Amino acid sequence: MALEHAILVSLLEQPGSGYELARRFERSIGRFWTATHQQIYRVLRRMEDEGWVTAEEVGQGGRPDKRSHSVTGAGRDVLTEWLREPVQPEAVRHELAVKVRGAAFADAAGRTALVAEVERYQKTHEATLDRYLAGELRDFPQSEALDDGQRLQHVVLRGGIAYARMVLAWLDDVLDTLRGLGRD
Amino acid sequence: MALEHAILVSLLEQPGSGYELARRFERSIGRFWTATHQQIYRVLRRMEDEGWVTAEEVGQGGRPDKRSHSVTGAGRDVLTEWLREPVQPEAVRHELAVKVRGAAFADAAGRTALVAEVERYQKTHEATLDRYLAGELRDFPQSEALDDGQRLQHVVLRGGIAYARMVLAWLDDVLDTLRGLGRD
DNA sequence: TCTTGCTATGCAACTAGTTGCATAGCATGA
């Protein structure tokens, strides 16, 4: 029940079409809330039916028309109300941790394969961290004064960076542990 | 498609009933894979139908009978195969981050309420960290030699500890940012 | 010219996960 709210925040930051929202979810918003375009279109339609957003057909010479969405007063009210509600405990789903514990029941070949897989996974997180850091330099230069919205976006990005760094350090720990199994 | 695998790992570590699994998911396994008892019973039944686990009725003087589940050879094979598959990218869902960005569209009262809520949330994570640290002292004493399974459980727990610490530090950053809004 | 790829929207079918409720035995303490 919160994709709606993520969409409201994103559309308040900047109105846009379902397609544009989907791309934002791949990049910025997707760091802390993932969604596919199918899901976004469906929810967006429902939000329109409920009057939380309005859509406007926008012709764009050359490319297909798009339906640009903006948040209504009612939509803002929904968001305000939601912001007052207690934060729900996170529903964690960390597949790799299950696999690591599962490695206790794998043979030597299986463990070797898992080491390789953790190394691959680590590389994707390194790339993610690099992307975040590049984005931070680009969007939040120290020299300029930031407005409230930018400061909030920045602190969320810092969370993403801290998370990526923590994961990388933990993956080193996992690799050391996997490689040290069966000794003494 | 991975609750099955989390259950297989848990039952290999220690056979048990649906009820017992549900309690493990509240504690240990739930750190990286959450599930309710309804979901567990349903999936367990399906896994039994597919021959991945077997169930044995166990009478226990006093308390209601339970159906204790154990992993079959076929179940082990399923797990082994799954361990070889690439780790899927995590589907992140971090409600608080959405709310923090949403704070840009809240009034002063709404932001004050969010600060209080972040403080409450921080306390729950402090309690979580304390629980992890106590569990670490209890289950993984430095003096004793650990077997492979214990070492793997320990490295996963260290991941939980690192995560909780990272979140706590980030929540401090969030609180500083929220309190500093609207200045200069 | 033909293929590839990007913009743009969406349906249908499926799987996963949540919420609310029901049942039942036994233990413990007010």
Add this chain to the structure above:
DNA sequence: TCATGCTATGCAACTAGTTGCATAGCAAGA
């Protein structure tokens, strides 16, 4: 004795999320 709470299992209805596919216009390069 009565309420509360823990052990133990489960159904039904719902909401959320995934997967596969379809359509269509235009641009750029082989």
